Amino acid sequence: MKNLMPAALAALSVAAIPALSHAQVTPEYYGSAGYGTTRADGADLGAIQGRLGAKLTPHFGVEGEVGVGVSDDKTYVAGAPVNVELKHQAAAYAVGFLPVTPQIDLLARAGYGTTKFKSSVAGLSASESQDSWNYGVGAQYKLDDRNGLRADWTKSEYTNSKADADTLAVSYVRKF
Known part of the structure; x- marks a missing residue:
């Protein structure tokens, strides 16, 4: 799966070029604030997350994300309790949007990030x-023209180990 990610990002980038030819006149800029819970190596960790993004076309955008850990967890290694904390995380994504109704968009995203534990x-x-x-x-x-709610799942596959993490997040979204 780790070998698929660079290929998937390359394909997403190539697919974005024709989409940009149909670009909307002005990008839609947005920000979000929310809470994410991450399961990594048996620990459930919580973080406050913030995102800034630009929807460049109705179907393609980019966003940056930062998170700061607010909830740690305890796991056991060889019977000894180990306290695990998420200190911070940051990532950049290419985002695909699929408008389902005027109020609902489905989205998919792929990117690269870093996390400190x-x-x-x-x-x-x-x-x-x-x-x-x-x-x-x-x-x-979309609650109205400027405000919305978002829920998403993100898989992080770490490059230096066989470990991975799953993050579920909910956030308030504000279009600028």
């Missing part, structure tokens, strides 16, 4: 940053 056991702690290929799907409901 901190683990501690018996008074010892270590921090580790992991780069990842990310992909996911979601839906967005």
